[in-house]
Amino acid sequence: MGLVDIANRFKIEKAVSAVPYGNGHINETYLVKTDGGADYILQKINNNVFKNPAEVMENISAVTEHLGKKIIANGGNPDRETLTLIKTDEGNNFLQFEGGYYRMYKFIANTVSYDIVEYPKQLYYAAKSFGKFQNMLADFPAQSLHETIVNFHNTKIRIENLKAAIKADSVGRLREVANEVDFALSREDQMGVVIDALEKGEIPTRVTHNDTKLNNVLFDDKTDEGVCVIDLDTVMPGSLLYDYGDALRFGGSSGAEDDPNLDNIWFKMNNYEYFTRGFLETLPSITKEEKELLPFSIRLMTYECGIRFLTDYLSGDTYFRIHREKHNLDRTRTQFKLISDMEKLSDEMNKFVSSLK
Numbered sequence: 146m147g148l149v150d151i152a153n154r155f156k157i158e159k160a161v162s163a164v165p166y167g168n169g170h171i172n173e174t175y176l177v178k179t180d181g182g183a184d185y186i187l188q189k190i191n192n193n194v195f196k197n198p199a200e201v202m203e204n205i206s207a208v209t210e211h212l213g214k215k216i217i218a219n220g221g222n223p224d225r226e227t228l229t230l231i232k233t234d235e236g237n238n239f240l241q242f243e244g245g246y247y248r249m250y251k252f253i254a255n256t257v258s259y260d261i262v263e264y265p266k267q268l269y270y271a272a273k274s275f276g277k278f279q280n281m282l283a284d285f286p287a288q289s290l291h292e293t294i295v296n297f298h299n300t301k302i303r304i305e306n307l308k309a310a311i312k313a314d315s316v317g318r319l320r321e322v323a324n325e326v327d328f329a330l331s332r333e334d335q336m337g338v339v340i341d342a343l344e345k346g347e348i349p350t351r352v353t354h355n356d357t358k359l360n361n362v363l364f365d366d367k368t369d370e371g372v373c374v375i376d377l378d379t380v381m382p383g384s385l386l387y388d389y390g391d392a393l394r395f396g397g398s399s400g401a402e403d404d405p406n407l408d409n410i411w412f413k414m415n416n417y418e419y420f421t422r423g424f425l426e427t428l429p430s431i432t433k434e435e436k437e438l439l440p441f442s443i444r445l446m447t448y449e450c451g452i453r454f455l456t457d458y459l460s461g462d463t464y465f466r467i468h469r470e471k472h473n474l475d476r477t478r479t480q481f482k483l484i485s486d487m488e489k490l491s492d493e494m495n496k497f498v499s500s501l502k
């Protein structure tokens with residue numbers, strides 16, 4: 146059975162084609178065209194990353210239903226402003242076929258997703274989308290969510306995983322990455338701040354998205370405004386700082402996450418300012434403690450992502466999809482270059498946040 150046949154096991158018009166789509170690192174995504182004219186997104190869930198796809202789908206179903214109600218209450222269009230799952234012929238939220246897990250969404254037309262920031266105000270629109278997303282989930286029953294990846298943003302455990310990969314050196318790449326390993330380990334002491342603050346209750350646990358890369362927002366192709374936050378696999382209880390920090394890890398960079406030429410990579414204060422303004426405007430419930438940690442959280446999330454790429458490189462590229470040799474090493478290096486910039490800009494970044502209401 147091919148992908149078109151798989152698509153036809155969902156309740157849609159007759160699928161006529163299914164082609165790879167988008168640039169996610171985790172799932173396999175396909176654009177499905179039908180004879181009725183409507184398009185759909187078919188995804189094969191990565192069950193190496195998500196060990197329990199049924200639980201992922203329970204979360205997504207509950208979260209999208211909650212978001213749909215909020216959007217209707219605000220006079221919006223739920224078919225466009227949140228993901229809409231399509232049921233299988235049997236009425237399920239996903240299809241299990243030959244060891245693979247497939248799901249389908251309505252395709253959100255007249256939108257674009259970006260793998261690189263094209264102009265700073267885009268960050269303002271993205272911030273509004275992520276802020277709004279978090280507001281709409283503020284009253285979602287967090288305890289009902291499954292933890293789809295345990296300790297996803299526990300940076301301390303990510304550091305332990307890196308150390309284990311260094312020790313194992315399973316594919317003999319350790320010598321090549323000695324500088325990157327030094328860079329990471331010399332900063333490990335600073336990286337428990339957010340997880341400790343959450344554990345001590347100094348900052349609140351909230352329902353967060355946890356994967357706020359720019360290409361996880363769809364923007365309107367005419368007005369440029371954010372339309373829909375997608376990629377809901379990791380919606381879990383977490384910290385607002387994860388969403389803010391991860392968005393600027395990606396959106397604060399002058400270049401692509403995998404650019405092998407580090408001369409193209411630096412941290413852009415302008416993007417940082419746009420995003421921070423948009424985020425604070427949308428999230429009035431942010432606490433003083435969270436606000437103070439905003440600039441640091443970008444460095445934290447960049448560090449965490451950098452060491453995850455490095456761990457994967459040392460382990461033989463088993464987690465993130467790669468498209469060329471050393472892809473995960475190039476990704477590691479852009480993250481570490483950004484951290485060096487952020488360390489130099491730390492005072493300036495703090496000053497800017499304190500100047501905002």
Ligand code: ADP
Binds near residue numbers: 173378
């Ligand atoms: P991954 O987890 O692999 O990142 P995503 O769910 O983010 O997968 O999807 C990959 C890409 O597919 C997105 O960046 C976006 O460009 C596109 N995409 C996903 N869902 C939709 C949708 N419902 N409508 C339009 N485009 C979509």
Ligand code: GN1
Binds near residue numbers: 170
């Ligand atoms: C992955 O799924 P995608 O491509 O949006 C990863 C994120 C990383 C990101 C780095 C579930 O995001 O945590 O920050 O790559 N998602 C998962 O580009 O691990």
Ligand code: MG
Binds near residue numbers: 170376
């Ligand atoms: Mg994605």
